[in-house]
Amino acid sequence: MNSKSILVIDDNPDIGTALSVLCTLANIQCTSVLSPAEGLEKLKQQSFDLVIQDMNFSSDMTSGDEGIALFHQIREIVSDIPIIVITAWTNLETAVDLVRCGFADYLAKPWDDDKMLNSINNLLELGELSNAQRKSASKRQTRINALNEKFDLCDMQFQSDEMLSLLELTTKVAHADVPVLITGPNGAGKEKIAQIIQRNSSVAEGPFVKVNVGALPKDLMEAELFGAEAGAFTGATKTRIGRFERANGGTLFLDEIGNLSLDGQAKLLRVLETGELERIGGCETINVNVRVVSATNADLPQAIIDGDFREDLFYRLNVIELELMPLNQRQDDIVPLANFFLQQSHTLTVAAVEKLNQYHWPGNVRELQNIIKRAMLISDGSVIDAKDIDVKVVDKMQSKSIVEPDLQTINETLQAHNGVVSAAAKQLGLSRSALYRRMKKFGIESNH
Structure with missing residues (x-):
C-alpha cells in the first residue's frame, strides 16, 4: 500500500465513497469525513499528505464561507499541506481567490477521474521535498525577504537562486557611481534590472532616461544621445536636447549598446571619461553628471575582434557586469x-x-x-x-x-558539481524541485 494518504472532507457521503474508490485503485490511502469538525480532529490525530475539501456543508449555504473558514482552520493545524477544493458552485469567485492565496487546485463537481488523479499525484509528488531542500528553501526565502525589506526591487517576481544572487549583487553596486553593463538575451528583463539600479542609487531622485539604441536610425542616433543645434542637418529646425542632457543628475539607460556606431562610441567614451559633450553642429561644451547603465544581448568581445566595437569603451562600460540568465x-x-x-x-x-x-x-x-x-x-x-x-x-x-535524465546521468552530473543540486539542475535544464523529485524517485541522497 502506498504510504501516501489523503483526507476528504465533504458532507455528501457519496463523494467520500467515490474518492475512496478512486484512490484505492491508484494505491493511495483515503480517509473521508462528513464535517469540518471531524476533518480538523482527524488532522490533529494523524498525518496526511493532502486534503480534498468541499466549500459548502449546510444545505442552505452557497456562499463558500464555510469552506473558506475550514481552509484557514486547516492552515492553523498544518501550515504547508496541499488542499484541493471541490464544489458544484463553479462560479464561486471566493474559491478562485483562495486558489491564488493557497489552495493547490480547484475542481468542479462532477469531476473527471483522470484529471482528479492527475492533480492528486502531482501534488503528492511535489510534496516529497527532502529536509535538505526545505532548509535550502527556507534560507533562500530569508534572503529574499531581507532584500525586499532593504531595497526597492520594482515588483521583481523571482524565486530562483540565480536571480537572488544577481539581485544581491545589483543592489550592492547600485549606490556606487560606476557604469554598469547588463548582459543577457532579449526579453529576459534587462530593463527591469536597470530600473532597480536607478531606484537604489545615489541619484534615485534624478531623472531616469531610457533609450533603445537599436531602435534609433543611425543618422539620428548621435543627435538623440548628444543633441543637435538648429540647422545642424536637414530637418533640424530647432535645437534638440539630447538624452544625456535630459539625464543630467540622474541615470541614462542605453539598451542594445552594441548597435551604437563607431562615431557614436567615440563620443560616448568622451562623455564617460570627461563628463563633457557637444551637440551636433555646436561648439559649446556642455558638462553633464550622468550615471550610465547599458545593456546588450550581443557578444561584445567578439564585436571587438570584428572591429565593430571599441575595446576601450567596452572596459569603460563594463566596470560592473551583471549577467541575466535566460x-x-x-x-x-x-x-x-x-x-x-x-x-x-x-x-x-x-x-x-x-x-x-x-x-x-x-x-x-x-x-x-x-x-x-x-x-x-x-x-x-x-x-x-x-x-x-x-x-x-x-x-x-x-x-x-526536454530530455528525461536517467539515474546514471543524474549521478554523474551531481558528482561533476560536487553534489550541489542547484548547479546540477542548471546543467540538466531542470528546476531544483524537479531534480529533487527525480533524486527521490531513484533513491539518491543529497548532501547539499
Missing part, C-alpha cells in the same frame, strides 16, 4: 512571474503550472507574458488550465529541448 536557466521564476502577469484575475491549475515548467521559453520573460495574456483571453472563466496554454508551440519546443 528564463529556462532559472525555472523557479516561471510560476511567480506567471502569477504576477495574471493580475489577480485568474489562477493556474496544477496541470497548467506543469505545462509552463516544461516549456523551454526561447522568448524568455516577454514570451511568458504574451502566452499568459493569450491564456487569459481564451480560458473558460477565471481558472487557466493546461489546455489554455499555447499547446502547439509548447509541444514543438518540448520535442526539441
